[in-house]
Amino acid sequence: MFNDRDLMILGSGALLAVFCLFLPFSFTGKVVAGMLVLMGCMTIALLRLGPDRVPLEEWVLRRTRFWLGTRHFVFQRPGWKDRNPDFAPERAPAQGRGNVFPVHLAFGEVGVYPLVTAFLAVVGVYFVAWIHKGGAEEISRFFLLH
Numbered sequence: 190m191f192n193d194r195d196l197m198i199l200g201s202g203a204l205l206a207v208f209c210l211f212l213p214f215s216f217t218g219k220v221v222a223g224m225l226v227l228m229g230c231m232t233i234a235l236l237r238l239g240p241d242r243v244p245l246e247e248w249v250l251r252r253t254r255f256w257l258g259t260r261h262f263v264f265q266r267p268g269w270k271d272r273n274p275d276f277a278p279e280r281a282p283a284q285g286r287g288n289v290f291p292v293h294l295a296f297g298e299v300g301v302y303p304l305v306t307a308f309l310a311v312v313g314v315y316f317v318a319w320i321h322k323g324g325a326e327e328i329s330r331f332f333l334l335h
Contacts, residue, residue, distance in 0.1 A: 194244065195234045195299045202230020203307040207314050216322060220315060227311055231304055237293040 209223035238248040316324075 196303060198230055198234040199303050199307045202227050202234070203311050205230065206311045210315070210318050216319065223311060223315065227308065231307070232294075235294040235296065235299055235304075237295050237298075238291070240291055242291070242293050242295070 206223035206227040209219050209226055212219050212222055214222065233245055236245050237243060238245060239251070243251070
């Protein structure tokens, strides 16, 4: 189904989206900020990078380890001085997709139910906050007019 990492990111994203209610914006701004935070966390939970489709933190760790790692260059190969610029060895074409940066969203691995659960929980909390801030009066005015 899904692993603890994805559940933790979805849960923390939902909690951060609820904490967006404390921002000093209008209620519409709070809703927009909360939904952006929630969608960002959902994307991070689903994102798989690299040719072997690893999660974001594993991909960043690998890239950092490669960037900070030492390089092993060997310049004393046999025949490196005897290169003729007119003669170039035939190279086999590269296999694979070339320079394509593989990005994948793991819907099959995580599933839709945890995403929908986190989204509905945040929408429910925002609905309760809206009702508390005067949404009940707005609903009553809507029903009285129709």
